[in-house]
Amino acid sequence: MDTQGRYLFDNDNPESAGQHRALSTLLDPLSFERLAATGVGPGWRCLEVGAGGGSVAVWLAERVVPGGRVLATDIKPGHIPAVDGLEVLRHDVVTDPLPESAFDLIHARLVLSHLPARDKVIQRLVAALRPGGVLQLDEIDISYWPVLLAPDETAYKLVESYQSTMGSMLRARGSDPTWGREVARAMSAAGLSAIDPVCRYETWTPGSPGLDLLVSNSIQLRDGFVGSGMTDEQLGQVREVMTGPDFAVTSFATYSVQGRRA
Numbered sequence: 113m114d115t116q117g118r119y120l121f122d123n124d125n126p127e128s129a130g131q132h133r134a135l136s137t138l139l140d141p142l143s144f145e146r147l148a149a150t151g152v153g154p155g156w157r158c159l160e161v162g163a164g165g166g167s168v169a170v171w172l173a174e175r176v177v178p179g180g181r182v183l184a185t186d187i188k189p190g191h192i193p194a195v196d197g198l199e200v201l202r203h204d205v206v207t208d209p210l211p212e213s214a215f216d217l218i219h220a221r222l223v224l225s226h227l228p229a230r231d232k233v234i235q236r237l238v239a240a241l242r243p244g245g246v247l248q249l250d251e252i253d254i255s256y257w258p259v260l261l262a263p264d265e266t267a268y269k270l271v272e273s274y275q276s277t278m279g280s281m282l283r284a285r286g287s288d289p290t291w292g293r294e295v296a297r298a299m300s301a302a303g304l305s306a307i308d309p310v311c312r313y314e315t316w317t318p319g320s321p322g323l324d325l326l327v328s329n330s331i332q333l334r335d336g337f338v339g340s341g342m343t344d345e346q347l348g349q350v351r352e353v354m355t356g357p358d359f360a361v362t363s364f365a366t367y368s369v370q371g372r373r374a
């Protein structure tokens with residue numbers, strides 16, 4: 113079966129709620145800081161693409177009422193809660209229709225990097241913005257992601273193996289886990305102006321949302337890791353190392369990039 117372009121994770125997986133919780137704790141602070149800087153408020157019309165667990169969509173909906181509206185889309189929208197001002201739609205951003213010149217603000221986080229057609233999708237999102245509207249894309253780059261501290265040599269190697277296997281599994285589906293560094297350039301190519309990229313790094317230690325996310329991913333993607341040559345015993349050891357003492361890793365880079373339609 114050709115799996116190129118098929119999203120690696122799955123909102124129907126039992127671990128998906130844990131994944132979305134960890135993504136929200138890890139990434140909402142930067143997403144919210146940047147979205148707030150757009151001035152989003154009552155009356156705005158917003159689109160949240162690939163809303164996942166819905167934390168950003170709910171945050172936006174709380175800001176745009178009264179008078180505004182948020183449309184939250186996903187190919188599997190079952191985790192998005194129902195709140196005032198929020199409309200939820202099962203929608204594939206690659207193929208399903210989008211209204212033209214309709215939104216003051218469009219946000220997507222960790223969605224376009226998973227889509228081989230990401231450049232075409234940016235063009236579709238630009239066309240869906242009203243003139244003067246803002247597109248914010250929040251993405252990551254895993255190319256610099258060093259393990260800083262582990263209990264012993266075996267642990268360093270196991271975590272590094274987890275990291276490289278994760279990268280390979282993503283690439284095999286047509287995802288680009290380094291795309292964060294390309295976002296500003298892609299927005300420029302799509303004709304946006306006032307492009308404003310921000311990059312953040314941090315250190316993750318046990319109990320941090322970043323390591324909670326990696327542990328959750330190791331559970332959700334267990335079959336893929338095992339199919340790629342890691343054993344259940346090794347995956348268990350990776351989880352132990354990431355939750356035990358004496359472990360630290362530099363986070364992947366997180367990029368939040370805004371651009372404005374002329």
Ligand SMILES: C[S@@+](CC[C@H](N)C(=O)[O-])C[C@H]1O[C@@H](n2cnc3c(N)ncnc32)[C@H](O)[C@@H]1O
Binds near residue numbers: 132162163185186204
């Ligand atoms: C890594 S999750 C990120 C979820 C959320 N944006 C966040 O950052 O918390 C990617 C989300 O994009 C959705 N997705 C994947 N392909 C999509 C597509 N073609 N159109 C719309 N949503 C898609 C997935 O179902 C999933 O909910």
